[in-house]
Amino acid sequence: MKYDPRLLLNYYDRLAPRERLLLGVASVSVLLISLYSLVWDPLRANSELLDRRIKAKDKELTQIVKDRDSYLEQLRRLEANQSAMAEADPKFNLFAHLQTTVSQAVPHERIVSMNPGTKSLAGGVQEEMVEIKLVQISLPQMVDMLYRVEKGDPPLRFSRLQIKKRIGDMYNFDVTATVSVLKAVPTPPAAVPGSRGS
Numbered sequence: 001m002k003y004d005p006r007l008l009l010n011y012y013d014r015l016a017p018r019e020r021l022l023l024g025v026a027s028v029s030v031l032l033i034s035l036y037s038l039v040w041d042p043l044r045a046n047s048e049l050l051d052r053r054i055k056a057k058d059k060e061l062t063q064i065v066k067d068r069d070s071y072l073e074q075l076r077r078l079e080a081n082q083s084a085m086a087e088a089d090p091k092f093n094l095f096a097h098l099q100t101t102v103s104q105a106v107p108h109e110r111i112v113s114m115n116p117g118t119k120s121l122a123g124g125v126q127e128e129m130v131e132i133k134l135v136q137i138s139l140p141q142m143v144d145m146l147y148r149v150e151k152g153d154p155p156l157r158f159s160r161l162q163i164k165k166r167i168g169d170m171y172n173f174d175v176t177a178t179v180s181v182l183k184a185v186p187t188p189p190a191a192v193p194g195s196r197g198s
Contacts, residue, residue: 092154094128094181101152102132105145110137121182129159129180136172149179156181 095116102111112133119127137145142163149156160178 092181094156094179095130097152098130098132098149098156098179101148102134102145105148106134106137106141110134110141126183127180128183129178131160132175132177132179134175134177136166136169137175138172142173142175145175 095114099114102114112135113131114133115131117129117131119129121127134142134145146158149158156179158177159180160176162176164174164176166172166174
């Protein structure tokens with residue numbers, strides 16, 4: 001059976017004005033609901049999904065940039081340490097050097113302890129360190145000590161630095177710091193073939 005639009009028009013013409021109004025409202029409602037369900041809602045859902053993906057990618061990019069900066073900083077430090085090891089005096093004594101350097105900035109009675117230590121690292125490298133504990137030193141003394149260590153000859157680095165304000169004393173501080181240097185571990189001489197130990 002063929003669809004004849006004139007039948008629909010005849011049916012519409014026979015409707016009362018109120019029925020026509022209701023039919024018009026119903027038709028518009030169906031159209032709006034269809035547009036919302038089939039067009040607007042999928043677009044909104046896709047837009048929200050896209051926003052979430054963009055935010056996730058932004059976070060990934062931010063983390064990648066941080067990781068890159070951290071990697072470059074570690075690489076810079078490694079290259080600086082390798083350069084320092086290449087130029088380092090094998091007879092350099094970190095503990096003796098720090099005893100002299102710290103004493104020039106801080107009174108002896110404020111130096112609680114200076115404890116040396118070593119740690120073996122990969123690649124035939126050894127980390128030599130000295131932990132320094134100072135009490136009740138002033139801000140100028142602390143700045144002077146930091147400057148002398150980091151800008152001295154040779155320039156050294158603090159691998160750890162903890163500064164605490166003293167209770168009831170706003171002008172003095174307690175400091176715990178660790179200074180470390182990397183040294184290439186000397187390789188033992190190769191045995192000469194055919195030689196015997198004594």
